[in-house]
Amino acid sequence: MAGPEPLREVIARHGLQAAKSLGQNFILDRQLLARIAAIPGPLDNASVYEVGPGPGGLTRALLETGAKVVAVERDRRCLPALAELEAEFAERLHVISGDALEIDERAEAGDGAHIVANLPYNVGTALLLRWLAGPWPPWWSSLTLMFQREVAERIVAKPGSEHYGRLSVAAQWRATPRIAMAVHRSAFVPSPKVASAVVHVVPAEEPDGVDAGLLERLTAAAFGQRRKMLRSSLKAMPDALDALAALGIDPARRAETVSVAEFVALARALSSS
Structure with missing residues (x-):
């Protein structure tokens, strides 16, 4: 055939x-x-x-x-x-x-x-x-x-x-x-x-307590100025610096060093604040 x-x-x-x-x-x-x-x-x-x-x-x-x-x-x-x-x-x-x-x-x-x-x-x-x-x-x-x-x-x-x-x-x-x-x-x-x-x-399974839209806004802010430290790139987001401190994430770090799990944890903290 x-x-x-x-x-x-x-x-x-x-x-x-x-x-x-x-x-x-x-x-x-x-x-x-x-x-x-x-x-x-x-x-x-x-x-x-x-x-x-x-x-x-x-x-x-x-x-x-x-x-x-x-x-x-x-x-x-x-x-x-x-x-x-x-x-x-x-x-x-x-x-x-x-x-x-x-x-x-x-x-x-x-x-x-x-x-x-x-x-x-x-x-x-x-x-x-x-x-x-x-x-x-x-x-x-x-x-x-x-x-x-x-x-x-x-x-x-x-x-x-x-x-x-x-x-x-x-x-x-x-x-x-x-x-x-x-x-x-x-x-x-x-x-x-x-x-x-x-x-x-x-x-995969979706992490509990995370607002997807907030995570998107968070990563947009963090990577929008990827060479800046988090304390600068996230300053426009309410409570972001407090959430960083509560999670033990150094605000002097840059977005490219922050793991997916840390971004999820940060979004979860901001979602509940």
């Missing part, structure tokens, strides 16, 4: 070209796409939500695991190629034409869905923060997302490293992220100027 049409031929047949304005970079290697689709674990009959499927390479890889896929594509040029996949995989693929930032993804994919996507670089961080925010536990079971390598390193960074910052705390205070795979820029068409990596995130 003949295998699927090579992605390069699919792209050529539909006259597709990655649009820089949409942050598109297509992956053509089906073996690599299969490895990405395997990162969340067994997906047979599972619900998967994909953003930016493009010509459908990762979409096919996910469908071949037995998953049921909801894919959101903003670029209408890609819809005919995706329609072919819809026809081939009967009722296991539903393609939505629209902007992922405006979609009610929970309503479309359902609770417990795995989010898997080669994210457009220009909206990747915004989507990640959206999925990390809100009520906890979240509606999704896991995130498997392609980022520029530098962004991936910020997501998993530890205190004291050059990449540690607001994104690190947002990703780690109630979830567990890891870099699951490095991806060389030669894997993409067109080849981006930077390396990429796939990040896998699973939700």
Whole structure:
């Protein structure tokens, strides 16, 4: 039995070209796409939500695991190629034409869905923060997302490293992220100027007594002036200095040295004050 049409031929047949304005970079290697689709674990009959499927390479890889896929594509040029996949995989693929930032993804994919996507670089961080925010536990079971390598390193960074910052705390205070795979820029068409990596995130238990919005404001203030001492960067937040003293956190420290657990403790103290 003949295998699927090579992605390069699919792209050529539909006259597709990655649009820089949409942050598109297509992956053509089906073996690599299969490895990405395997990162969340067994997906047979599972619900998967994909953003930016493009010509459908990762979409096919996910469908071949037995998953049921909801894919959101903003670029209408890609819809005919995706329609072919819809026809081939009967009722296991539903393609939505629209902007992922405006979609009610929970309503479309359902609770417990795995989010898997080669994210457009220009909206990747915004989507990640959206999925990390809100009520906890979240509606999704896991995130498997392609980022520029530098962004991936910020997501998993530890205190004291050059990449540690607001994104690190947002990703780690109630979830567990890891870099699951490095991806060389030669894997993409067109080849981006930077390396990429796939990040896998699973939700963890939410710490008690912490207001998520307050934690976000706290890290925004602390890392907004990351070279300043906490006593300076947090001076605009009521009771922050008293909370630092009560927790034994030296106000002469800088934000990049403060652990996720310490930020959570500080937010908890401010939430109850």
